[in-house]
Amino acid sequence: MKSLNFISAIAFSSLLVACASTNSSIEDIAYTPTGVPIMVTYTLNDGKDWEEVSAGLQGWGDGVAEFRVADEQADVQIKKQATNEWNIQLKRPLFLVEDMKYEISVEASADVPSDIAFVVQQDGGEYTTYFHRPERVTTQPQVFTYQFAMPNDEKNGAFAITFGKGSPGVTYHLKNIRFSSVY
16 A cells, blocks of 8 residues: 555656646756656746735735735735734645655745744645644744645645734745755
8 A cells, every 4th residue: 555655646746746837947856766756846936826815805804915026036015914814825736745745945034023824734625734833034034944744645735825914014025935845
């Protein structure tokens, strides 16, 4: 059964690499001895395949932000604070593989010390959370790096950076956003 899971993981990872829009170079992808890619890396990629969530503008909650994404950097300015952290977020859909380890790395700061969270969850249904780490960013850029292992396959996953606890007027600055599979 483990070999079937491993073969499935390779097949799913291959599909992920083949179908995903990434900003990966050939060095970012590892291959099995048979040449099948099993590693994947996602970056900000100038916002391609990322969703800017501002629930107050989308009609399903409160919280409003202005997003500026360019040159592998994102600035998120809070216009109206949300009651829930997830009402303002920058997120990217993912297909996640059981037993695969993943690493999140983000360089972040804000105009004033502010709350932020890094989340990996099911994007719909029960919104099962697989990883959640709230942090306090400062005015000096800090690199936040985490690893976690997936307990099961998730074909409808998402990696999100949430800003809903930010005060009006605060601007978050993000760069070097990276979500990748690791050994």
